[in-house]
Amino acid sequence: MRSVADLEATYADFAAAHGLESLPSYPAGPLTPLLVESGDGGIAPAARGRLGGEVDGVVGQLAYTRNKTFRFSVALADVPASTAFVPRLFCIRRGRHTRDDEFYGFEARESKLWTESIALNERYTVSTSPYQDPNWLRQLFSPAFVDWLASKAPASFSFELAYGALLGSVEDGDPDAAALAALCEATARVAERIAAESGE
Amino acid sequence: MQINRVGYGLIAFFGVAGLLLATVPLFVSIPIEGAATLVLLGGIWFLVALGLLLYARHQKRKAAHQDWIFRNGLKGRATIVKASSNATVNEMPVMKMVLDLDLPGLERRQVTRREVMSVFAARRLEPGLVLPVHVNPEDPSDFVLVW
Numbered sequence: 001m002r003s004v005a006d007l008e009a010t011y012a013d014f015a016a017a018h019g020l021e022s023l024p025s026y027p028a029g030p031l032t033p034l035l036v037e038s039g040d041g042g043i044a045p046a047a048r049g050r051l052g053g054e055v056d057g058v059v060g061q062l063a064y065t066r067n068k069t070f071r072f073s074v075a076l077a078d079v080p081a082s083t084a085f086v087p088r089l090f091c092i093r094r095g096r097h098t099r100d101d102e103f104y105g106f107e108a109r110e111s112k113l114w115t116e117s118i119a120l121n122e123r124y125t126v127s128t129s130p131y132q133d134p135n136w137l138r139q140l141f142s143p144a145f146v147d148w149l150a151s152k153a154p155a156s157f158s159f160e161l162a163y164g165a166l167l168g169s170v171e172d173g174d175p176d177a178a179a180l181a182a183l184c185e186a187t188a189r190v191a192e193r194i195a196a197e198s199g200e
Numbered sequence: 201m202q203i204n205r206v207g208y209g210l211i212a213f214f215g216v217a218g219l220l221l222a223t224v225p226l227f228v229s230i231p232i233e234g235a236a237t238l239v240l241l242g243g244i245w246f247l248v249a250l251g252l253l254l255y256a257r258h259q260k261r262k263a264a265h266q267d268w269i270f271r272n273g274l275k276g277r278a279t280i281v282k283a284s285s286n287a288t289v290n291e292m293p294v295m296k297m298v299l300d301l302d303l304p305g306l307e308r309r310q311v312t313r314r315e316v317m318s319v320f321a322a323r324r325l326e327p328g329l330v331l332p333v334h335v336n337p338e339d340p341s342d343f344v345l346v347w
Binding site for chain 2: 030031033036083084085087088129130131132133162163
């Protein structure tokens, strides 16, 4: 594990090489479940600008402690028009430790697994609102998009879409420039796919 | 709301333990004061389990009705006009919302809705947010909000 200064240098170099604005930190706020885990949703270090394609956003490091410290590289982008079609969509790598949402004996009926794609479900756990329009999801998860997610997305890649905020993430506390570029491109690709299906 | 494994465990525990506490002292020889306390405690536990069971059954019926609206309802959109909460259930906020409901072929109308939500989702409900809805074709006031 490199030092914080080394990580900051990696981000500064990455920002310079890709025309991004280097930031010591970025206060994303609790926009998605993973950002909620970190408490205030702070990303540090960070870089802001074009992630890929036509998608702007912020890339950075996120860390939180739940018995042990979890570290992620994350990329955040906006897809505001998605909320009217898919308020929440979580596509999480199978086996990733996420928040335990069980509260006492009763809980809000808030999520349903999407299991129609075998290829997708071999690698990810996909969940949505229980009343999410399944036809819209079928259109979103086109064969080409599923194939890319299942076989070409970066290792440990996951994404969370919540009320227009898209957070792509990989379980990497010590990324190099290539890993950051791959994360940015993957998140931008997901953002463009969702935006296209939302009619943006 | 829906019951989860913890809930089923609580119902089973309070139901069985309550029944035992309420009935066993009647068949064994223990001082009357002790027996009365155990019977009273067992009765309370059993009533708690019964209450949870009735609540779970009510929520299950409600969920089945919402599932029916989801399958057979009209698709529309709801724009949040106002959202606030001053109560919680099991640490989940009970959100009170004022919504502008838009359905194809019908005039926009304003409705209110109370919904128990996760803290994360509740934080994101801001005026102007547009969410999908499924509306009962036989009763436009009966709808499922997709949040």
